Amino acid sequence: MNTTATTATIPPQAGPAETQQEHGSRIITALEGAWSAIRAQHPDVPAVVMITGTGRTADSMKWGHFGEKRWTTGAKARTHELFAGGELLSLGGRRTMQTLLHEAAHALAHVRNIKDTSSDYRYHNKRFVKLAEELGLQGPASPVPINGWNTCEITDRTAARYAAAIEALDTASLPYVYDAWVTANFGGTAKPTGGEDENGDDGDDDGEAQGGQGEGGDEPKKSKRPPTRFLVVCGCTKPGKDGKPEAARRIQISRATWEFGREDGDEDGGALMCGRCQKPFRKADEDQTAG
Numbered sequence: 001m002n003t004t005a006t007t008a009t010i011p012p013q014a015g016p017a018e019t020q021q022e023h024g025s026r027i028i029t030a031l032e033g034a035w036s037a038i039r040a041q042h043p044d045v046p047a048v049v050m051i052t053g054t055g056r057t058a059d060s061m062k063w064g065h066f067g068e069k070r071w072t073t074g075a076k077a078r079t080h081e082l083f084a085g086g087e088l089l090s091l092g093g094r095r096t097m098q099t100l101l102h103e104a105a106h107a108l109a110h111v112r113n114i115k116d117t118s119s120d121y122r123y124h125n126k127r128f129v130k131l132a133e134e135l136g137l138q139g140p141a142s143p144v145p146i147n148g149w150n151t152c153e154i155t156d157r158t159a160a161r162y163a164a165a166i167e168a169l170d171t172a173s174l175p176y177v178y179d180a181w182v183t184a185n186f187g188g189t190a191k192p193t194g195g196e197d198e199n200g201d202d203g204d205d206d207g208e209a210q211g212g213q214g215e216g217g218d219e220p221k222k223s224k225r226p227p228t229r230f231l232v233v234c235g236c237t238k239p240g241k242d243g244k245p246e247a248a249r250r251i252q253i254s255r256a257t258w259e260f261g262r263e264d265g266d267e268d269g270g271a272l273m274c275g276r277c278q279k280p281f282r283k284a285d286e287d288q289t290a291g
Helices: 020-041 093-111 126-134 156-161 163-171 180-186 255-259
Strands: 048-053 064-072 078-085 229-233 237-239 245-247 250-254
Touching: 020 048, 020 078, 020 093, 020 163, 048 064, 064 093, 078 093, 093 126, 093 156, 093 163, 156 163, 250 255
Parallel strands: 048 078
Antiparallel strands: 064 078, 229 250, 237 245
């Protein structure tokens, strides 16, 4: 094992007039430098093509991923892929290095032909823990559902070994992907200010997930937002198909309109009255909304 770690020189933060492409190259250069530091300590860890992007899916957050022989680099040459999530970068150099070491353990498993996962690569077994600990991570005391023994954390001793690489990641002030769930649960950077995206959305998510599992782990399903529109009816009726009376006036109304003018605890819609039957509109029962 080598005793020194090397890191690539990371270009300074791009100014406002510089291009987004330069931001992207800075991110990749920083991650490649950290990966080179790992390979300097552990020569068995293979070279990779480094990529990044959002790790967010509908019900999970992927911090990182090692993909075997995904890139063609020559006529017959294949190289592995290493993905680091843009949300991960908001957590700083030490946490980013932890994920890179986690993925380096998967890379070693491939090189040594060790089966370290199952269940479509989700469940991490104790063979994975042994590799992770070889790289300087501390294995968990017990497994978790779905992902097994995946939550391996970087130790202070390992962080000291990679101090130069971690400092390089921190001082680079890299762009990152903001995620409210990451901020709430892992102490990521606060919500950015100063503009909206092209759709006029400020990027906030009202239906946030409430938990998660480490590297590429599943989160509980996001809580559904209450419907923005719903059906209201009054006292007017008409004969239905089965001869029974049914609501004659069925109106789709927005929540904001429904709430306007209501008093606290008033379920009858306040001043929203029907001019024909002189009765207040009310939310339709489930059997009335089925049509």
